[in-house]
Amino acid sequence: MLTLYGVPPTRAIRPIWLLNELDLECRIENIFPFDADSLRAVKAVNPVGKIPYLVDGDLILSESVAIMLHLAEAHGGGRFVPRDAADRAAMNQWNFFLVTEIEQPLWRAGLHQVIYPEKERSRIEIALAYRDCRRFLEPLEAHLDGREFLVGDEPTVADFNAAYTLDWAGSEDQLDASPACLAFVERMYARPAAPVRISEGFAYLNAGKTAPRYRRDLGEQ
Structure with missing residues (x-):
């Protein structure tokens, strides 16, 4: 079990x-x-x-x-894990990219918004975190433009990771300039098992x- x-x-x-x-x-x-x-x-x-x-x-x-x-x-x-070694490498590239370059700025903003004690919070850190997030949304937006999935023609672990991470970004109003990312999130959450x-x-x-x-x-x- x-x-x-x-x-x-x-x-x-x-x-x-x-x-x-x-x-x-x-x-x-x-x-x-x-x-x-x-x-x-x-x-x-x-x-x-x-x-x-x-x-x-x-x-x-x-x-x-x-x-x-x-x-x-x-x-x-x-x-959800490609058999081809190159495709697996690409999947893991996106997995690492998502958790380090997109999620971490969002988490940093959250720490300064609600988790750190009031005296330790910084509006400057929040602004910088969102700036960093938007910077790395740009290459992801370009990659998703015209694609259904991050790697190949079938979903991989990276797609479920991306859907959650981008939903987080969207909940923080960071996807206004990322229509391909927004459309990707909606497609993924329309899956029956979402x-x-x-x-x-x-x-x-x-x-x-x-x-x-x-x-x-x-x-x-």
Whole structure:
């Protein structure tokens, strides 16, 4: 039995998306990111102290994109990881690009907006973070223009990673000059197995509820 620890709207959405697409049975333990007791429990199992993390037998794995890759490679039956070595390299290039050049500025802005103590926050840092994010959205926008997926003609792990990361950018009003990125996000979240979007996850969290695993389940709550 696979067990995933985390909850939308956090980066747990990434591996949840792969679980949905691969139709894998998995118990999801709702670990809330700002709950001290929950985080102490996380550290007892995962010394890094981060969510999401996956337990797969004896394997305890953190980092959301690493979890996605493991699910595809170990349980995906060949889906979402290209067989061709060059295509796999391109997929991983985009995975690293997304988490380092797009996500990290967004995370930096979030730290200074809501997570750091008030006295440690900086409006200058927020502005610089958004500037850095928009700078690296430009090559991604150019790459996606006229393409359905990041690599080849079928979705890979990088596409699910990109959809979540760009949804994050869009929720921070950073995609106004990126129509190809916006269209990509809408296409990906129109997939039947798509999870909730970040804004939907926050809405459930703020209401003291847990978001459903599938976006299409929203109408059934």
